[in-house]
Amino acid sequence: MARDILNEFETIHDEEKAIDTGKKVKIGIIGCGWIAGAHIIEYLKMEDVEVVALADLIPGKAEAFAKKYGVEGAKYYLSGHDMLENEQLDGVSICTYNTQHAPCAIDALEHGVNVMLEKPFTVTLDEAIEVMKAEKKSGKILTIGFQPRMSANIQMIKKIIDSGELGKVYYMQAGGGRRRGIPTPYGTTFIEKETGGIGAMGDIGCYSLDMLLNAVGYPKPLTVSGYTANFFGVDPENYPGHPEYAEKFGVEDFAAGFIRLEGGIILDFRISWAMNMDSCGDTLILGTKGGLRIPSMDCYNGDLPKPMMIYKNVAGKKISFEVPKDEAPDLFFKKLRSFVDAIKTNGKATVSSKEIVINQAIIDAIIRSNEAGREIEVVIPEV
Numbered sequence: 001m002a003r004d005i006l007n008e009f010e011t012i013h014d015e016e017k018a019i020d021t022g023k024k025v026k027i028g029i030i031g032c033g034w035i036a037g038a039h040i041i042e043y044l045k046m047e048d049v050e051v052v053a054l055a056d057l058i059p060g061k062a063e064a065f066a067k068k069y070g071v072e073g074a075k076y077y078l079s080g081h082d083m084l085e086n087e088q089l090d091g092v093s094i095c096t097y098n099t100q101h102a103p104c105a106i107d108a109l110e111h112g113v114n115v116m117l118e119k120p121f122t123v124t125l126d127e128a129i130e131v132m133k134a135e136k137k138s139g140k141i142l143t144i145g146f147q148p149r150m151s152a153n154i155q156m157i158k159k160i161i162d163s164g165e166l167g168k169v170y171y172m173q174a175g176g177g178r179r180r181g182i183p184t185p186y187g188t189t190f191i192e193k194e195t196g197g198i199g200a201m202g203d204i205g206c207y208s209l210d211m212l213l214n215a216v217g218y219p220k221p222l223t224v225s226g227y228t229a230n231f232f233g234v235d236p237e238n239y240p241g242h243p244e245y246a247e248k249f250g251v252e253d254f255a256a257g258f259i260r261l262e263g264g265i266i267l268d269f270r271i272s273w274a275m276n277m278d279s280c281g282d283t284l285i286l287g288t289k290g291g292l293r294i295p296s297m298d299c300y301n302g303d304l305p306k307p308m309m310i311y312k313n314v315a316g317k318k319i320s321f322e323v324p325k326d327e328a329p330d331l332f333f334k335k336l337r338s339f340v341d342a343i344k345t346n347g348k349a350t351v352s353s354k355e356i357v358i359n360q361a362i363i364d365a366i367i368r369s370n371e372a373g374r375e376i377e378v379v380i381p382e383v
């Protein structure tokens with residue numbers, strides 16, 4: 001089950017660039033759980049990077065992590081804050097559970113450290129705005145860890161729209177989602193309110209939002225009518241061997257939203273950790289000159305189960321054709337390499353807070369709309 005839920009990212013490099021190893025980039029990692037493993041594997045491959053410090057709240061976890069991955073010479077801390085106080089870091093990977101994203105990112109930026117923050121950006125819109133204020137004040141890089149942006153397939157969606165082949169995009173329907181896939185193979189940090197903060201939307205929904213919103217240039221949301229549910233998360237039958245997890249479940253296992261975006265685009269969004277259906281279906285992008293069908297997929301690995309299809313009317317004939325599918329290797333290496341390169345060149349974030357705050361505003365609005373039981377307006381404060 002873990003293999004189904006948690007992607008095993010391939011580590012074959014398809015591009016090797018000459019890198020200056022003269023000065024090592026000093027990296028720290030805050031949170032030594034599952035995803036930190038994907039970060040350390042890639043950092044250890046980089047000759048110009050030194051992982052100098054590891055922090056985890058759980059005593060002994062950072063040390064065990066270092067042993068498991070063969071990290072030598074790192075210092076260990078019991079909190080990200082202690083690490084930031086005592087180390088001179090160039091960059092930090094924040095791999096904590098969601099509710100610690102904002103405090104750790106603000107702390108790192110206030111210490112003048114560049115930040116690679118795992119997705120989702122934060123739990124609430126307010127938190128995202130506070131992180132952006134700290135980013136602005138610090139002048140440091142803040143990039144959010146959406147590795148699918150490194151996938152040629154995901155990039156192709158944007159290229160197709162930018163080419164004008166679809167005409168004006170007016171409607172997008174998000175697909176995908178899991179039939180049974182509440183992520184508890186390593187414990188309950190994803191499903192508890194205190195640690196996860198948000199559920200299916202923060203885990204996988206944010207990827208499908210990013211895939212679609214990035215493709216159309218991240219227009220702002222105007223209004224959202226949202227719905228969230230937790231029927232499966234609170235049912236002990238869904239945790240074989242761990243029925244007690246049901247009582248800990250404090251987030252959503254399903255969410256849907258009808259979102260009006262600036263520029264006259266409707267986004268019809270749904271995501272699921274568990275439902276009585278195989279999938280929410282394909283992702284559809286409708287334009288005035290063409291439509292794009294993206295087969296139901298796990299957006300986070302940037303891979304497609306089969307090619308995307310374009311539908312058009314040409315000279316009075318209905319035609320459709322495949323978009324050749326690409327391999328999507330090495331996404332984590334590329335994501336972390338782009339962060340290190342940005343640090344070395346005083347460059348920009350690959351996935352910026354200016355974009356992802358919109359993603360977060362939609363998730364936040366779906367939750368607030370569900371609580372209010374009606375459509376709500378979305379206002380994103382300027383930073």
Ligand SMILES: NC(=O)c1ccc[n+]([C@@H]2O[C@H](COP(=O)([O-])OP(=O)(O)OC[C@H]3O[C@@H](n4cnc5c(N)ncnc54)[C@H](O)[C@@H]3O)[C@@H](O)[C@H]2O)c1
Pocket residue numbers: 030031032033034035036055056057058061078079080081095096097098100104118119120145147186189190202203300
């Ligand atoms: N990009 C991806 O493909 C991907 C995949 C899985 C998870 N994630 C994201 O990564 C994050 C972590 O997920 P995970 O599965 O590794 O969770 P996890 O629960 O396995 O690990 C999180 C760790 O952070 C530690 N921690 C929390 N707050 C801390 C703090 N202030 N200082 C030091 N340590 C702290 C916890 O003790 C825990 O060991 C989540 O936000 C999740 O959404 C991303």
